[in-house]
């Protein structure tokens with residue numbers, strides 16, 4: 001299965017992607033995670049992306065498209081879940097063109113819908129592990145020991161783009177540039193809207209039911 005997970009920042013894309021990939025044996029391809037890894041490694045790509053990311057803006061399309069097309073080519077043949085990509089209609093078009101050339105297509109699009117107030121609370125309370133990428137929340141997903149990653153023991157940090165000031169810009173960018181991607185897909189594909197305001201386990205259960213109930217041709221492996 002090749003899945004795209006859409007939704008505003010803080011809608012829970014990362015959390016739910018992890019659950020979906022575990023359940024269905026797919027690969028998680030997060031454009032945000034790959035960009036952060038490039039920054040940590042200090043690559044040219046990472047340096048180019050840095051200022052856009054810190055201000056809550058979008059990294060230019062061509063940089064992200066080249067990076068993700070290359071990640072998709074190396075992905076497991078079982079399939080993948082795209083998280084944070086595509087984020088503009090231009091990116092979605094280029095992704096479709098690249099997949100079509102390879103005789104492939106996106107099988108399922110899940111659109112996580114969440115209230116703006118929830119987005120701000122979720123993002124500003126988020127704490128991340130800079131070493132292993134694990135994600136926590138100061139109120140509803142606390143680590144066992146305050147400020148310390150359960151998985152690798154590193155000190156947790158607030159991502160520079162998770163502050164209240166930057167979140168506003170990220171939300172604006174979402175409505176201006178990413179929300180139209182939902183309409184782009186709705187024109188030619190089935191998009192499953194998922195209410196993502198509730199408890200993570202209930203949302204995951206709804207998504208699993210939906211994915212397990214898909215017709216066989218949408219679950220086809222390449």
Ligand code: AMP
Nearest residue numbers: 031032052053057058059064084085087
């Ligand atoms: P995320 O972890 O998905 O919230 O992404 C963090 C930041 O990386 C975003 O605020 C953007 O600056 C950048 N980014 C991630 N994915 C994309 C994308 N598909 N297009 C442009 N910028 C992106």
